[in-house]
Structures are given as C-alpha cells and as structure tokens.
Amino acid sequence: MTRQPLILHxxxxxxxxxxxxxxxxATLLLVSIxxxxxxxxxxxxxxxxxxxxLGKYLCYALLAIALxxxxxxxxxxxxxxxxxxxxxxxxxxxxxxxxxxxxxxxGNANLxxxxxxxxxxxxxxxxxxxxxxxxxxxxxVVVPGMLAFVFGWLxxxxxxxxxxxxxITQALxxxxxxxxxxxxxxxxxxxxxxxxxxxxxFSLQSDSTRIGLFVASGVALLLGYLVARYIVTxxxxxxxxxxxxxxxxxxFVGYKVESYKLWLFxxxxxxxxxxxxxxxxxxxxxxxxxFQPLNSIELAIWVAVGGRGTLYGAVAGALVVNFSxxxxxxxxxxxxxYGLGAIFIIVTLFMPKGLVGxxxxxxxxxxxxxxx
Numbered sequence: 001m002t003r004q005p006l007i008l009h010x011x012x013x014x015x016x017x018x019x020x021x022x023x024x025x026a027t028l029l030l031v032s033i034x035x036x037x038x039x040x041x042x043x044x045x046x047x048x049x050x051x052x053x054l055g056k057y058l059c060y061a062l063l064a065i066a067l068x069x070x071x072x073x074x075x076x077x078x079x080x081x082x083x084x085x086x087x088x089x090x091x092x093x094x095x096x097x098x099x100x101x102x103x104x105x106x107g108n109a110n111l112x113x114x115x116x117x118x119x120x121x122x123x124x125x126x127x128x129x130x131x132x133x134x135x136x137x138x139x140x141v142v143v144p145g146m147l148a149f150v151f152g153w154l155x156x157x158x159x160x161x162x163x164x165x166x167x168i169t170q171a172l173x174x175x176x177x178x179x180x181x182x183x184x185x186x187x188x189x190x191x192x193x194x195x196x197x198x199x200x201x202f203s204l205q206s207d208s209t210r211i212g213l214f215v216a217s218g219v220a221l222l223l224g225y226l227v228a229r230y231i232v233t234x235x236x237x238x239x240x241x242x243x244x245x246x247x248x249x250x251x252f253v254g255y256k257v258e259s260y261k262l263w264l265f266x267x268x269x270x271x272x273x274x275x276x277x278x279x280x281x282x283x284x285x286x287x288x289x290x291f292q293p294l295n296s297i298e299l300a301i302w303v304a305v306g307g308r309g310t311l312y313g314a315v316a317g318a319l320v321v322n323f324s325x326x327x328x329x330x331x332x333x334x335x336x337x338y339g340l341g342a343i344f345i346i347v348t349l350f351m352p353k354g355l356v357g358x359x360x361x362x363x364x365x366x367x368x369x370x371x372x
Contacts, residue, residue: 072309080169088273093193147268177291192287307354
C-alpha cells in the first residue's frame, strides 16, 4: 500500500479545504494571465490596481488563518494579532528602505530619508543587517514570534484566560502603536516607512513584480493553510482542541496546558508576521496606524463571519468582509463601521458558526434526504 503525499493526506477528509485550494490555484492562474497576457483594451484584462487589491486580500486571509488557529482551535481570543501583522510589515519596510540607498530625496546611502530629516548621524544598531534579504526574511518570523513568546509565557504562566487575556492583548497592540508614533523609536514616527523602490532587485512599479507579489501572497496563503491544517489534525492539535473544550480536565490528566498554548501562539504570530511582510510592498507604506486596536477587532469579525474553527471559513470571512468594505466605503463610507458592527452582532446571535456553518446546515440535510 503506497503512502499518500502529505498534502493529499492533509486535505483527504477536508472537503472545504479542497474547494478552497482549487479556487485559490485557479484564481492565481487566471489573474496572472488576464493581467500579463491580455491587452489593456480587452474586456478580459485585469488592471494592476485590481491585482494589488486582490493581493492585499490574500494577505488578510493569511492573517485570518493565524487568528483562527488560536481562537477557533484553542479558544484564545487575541485582540492583538494586528500587532504581529504590523511588526512583520515593519521588518519588510526596513528591508525595503535599506534598498533605496542614494535614490532617496537626500541622497544618503546609509540613512533613510526620515533619519536625515531628523538629523540622525548614524544608523541605529537594530537596523543593521536589513540590507540583506535573507536576514529580513528571518526577522519577519523571529520578531513577531519573540514578542508572542515573551507575552504568551507571562500571560499563560499566570493562567490569564478569557476576556482578561483579550483585553491584555488589545493593550499590547495599543502600547506598540503609541511607541511607534514616536520619532525617537527610529521607525519613521507618524509617517512610517514609505517611498519604496524595489524588492530583491525588481522594481515595485513593474506589473510583473506586482503579479509576483500577488502569486507569492497566494502561495504563502496556501502554505499557511497547510501548516495550520497539519497542526490541527496532529496529536498536538487534538490536545489543543481538548484544552479549548475542557482546559481544567486537560491539565488534570497531565498535559502542560501553558506550553501547548504558548507554542501555538508563537506559530500563529509567525504566520501573521508573514502576512504583514507581504502586505507592505503591495500597499507601499507601513505606519503606526496598522497597530490600531480596531484592526485586530475587525480581524476577529472576519473569522467570526466566516466560521471559526474551520480555517477555510476564516479565509472566506476575510475575503467577504473586505470585499464588502471596499464596495460599501465607496457609497456610504460614514455608515460602514456601523454596518460592520451590525454584521458582528447578527453573526453572533443567529450564525454562531458563521457562513460555513450556515452552508453546512443547508447542504447536509439535503444530502441526507437524497441518500434516504
């Protein structure tokens, strides 16, 4: 009997995951073809702006998977995951700023423009190494992971749970937002990091580079989904689910609950950091507003709308809410936040399992009736 490849094994009993992966691969192919191969005057041509918008949504979907991993499967409602997303974005921003060199406004090969403007004389020590792509790629995961490890070790060791943990995570991201607003931090203050030129030698203004970033976001989303799926279907994942459902009982039978929570939290932070890193070169800027607590609250709404504890439901929620946000902010921008709050209330009261749960309620009875 031949052993199945790991990917097929992971999605063998995951019908929703199979549909998600099929749609994702098809989207990556169709968008790339319509942007690069179709003439600009063709009805089938997709603009670079639309490609960038879709790439941003894919980054949001990866961020939603990161939160669903800890909230949907372990019961840890983090309202600070936007902080890990923003830290990954700042790491990428630092790398992109180091690539500008003498092409900046002030022509300084060593200092970014905002440092020259603020009369900085030398590059801070924590900026060293970011001229190398491999170092930046490593820090994209390490920096959010280290913060998650320190925070999680302190919080889980103290057995902080429930709404108290949610409030503390929200306070964490708010504190980081205030810190990054300060010019003394060396991250651009209120304006943040922007005016990027290229990434690993490719111009960020090129259509092919934009497509490359879009495809990279899609591949990262696919890999993030498979990693999360591997975790939740493993023995580790079964223990995590047991902790979610009966933490005291899991602790009583001998599992080190704090360790399981901590390492899942660190992995989730790493995925969020990757999402933030891919987001920044596509939108062209990273500033302290990404740390806003509201962003993390919106993230929780995405996961709740799609259906937490399913992974592909989190992806669906992120895409649906953000597409709706883009559409409705063009018509009723002043009322969008009220609509977002209404969506969250409706889902909480009438669709506790989100859109995925609603679809299952409709499809399963039909299949059962057909089989009978």
